[in-house]
Amino acid sequence: MFAFIFYSVLIGIGGTALLDLWAHLLKITLGLPTAPWHLVGRWFAGMRNGQYVHRNGIANSPEVANELKIGWIMHYAIGVLFAAALLFIWGVQWAHTPTFFPALLVGLVTVGAGWFILQPGMGVGVACSNAPNPTVARLQNVVGHVVFAIGMYWTALLVG
Known part of the structure; x- marks a missing residue:
């Protein structure tokens, strides 16, 4: 059980951190906005x-007190939960001999x-249907989750 939790935390944080680096790269190179983590925190706090x-x-x-902090914590906690799902389905041994397909499948x-x-829940509609440009938002979602998958895979290669 310790190994499951240990690898879930490391792999989830690694995948999420790469996603955040990707978002920062898109911001500085293309001027794309980063995720509004304060609003995500507001959503979770409202629950x-x-x-x-x-x-x-x-x-x-x-506004909710500490909404930005709540948003960031939940962002990483969900990354850990997604990594835990990967390890639950493919087993902790995946962390020792990772292959990309399981990470990609979980990411997608x-x-x-x-x-x-x-x-x-945040009022943007199903699959960003109410966003100013739903197609761009959906593409960013898919690419971001592929980057998250790459991050989980690379982290497993490093720590496994």
């Missing part, structure tokens, strides 16, 4: 009061969490 959906958009909901499947849970 404790039973508010799971912000139909008028999360930006129109009242987890796009659905954003499209069907997070984005509708």
Whole structure:
């Protein structure tokens, strides 16, 4: 059990960190905005009061204390949970002899969490359907999760 938790944490943090580096690279090279982690924190914080959906958009909901911190913590916690899912399905031995396909599959499947849970809950619609440019947002989601998969794979190569 210790190995499962240990590798889930390391691989999840590694994948998430590479995703964040990718987002920063896109910001400095293409001027693309980074994820609004304060709004993600606001969404998660609202759940404790039973508010799971912000139909008028999360930006129109009242600010919450420590929302940026909550957003960042949840961002990394979810990365760890996705890595745990990978290790649950393929076993802890995957961390010792990783192959790319399982990481890629988990990365692509987890796009659905954003499209069907997070984005509708934040008022952006299913798969960013209410975003100013849904196609660009969807492409960024898919590419970002592939980068997350690469990060999990590389981290497993380093720590396994």
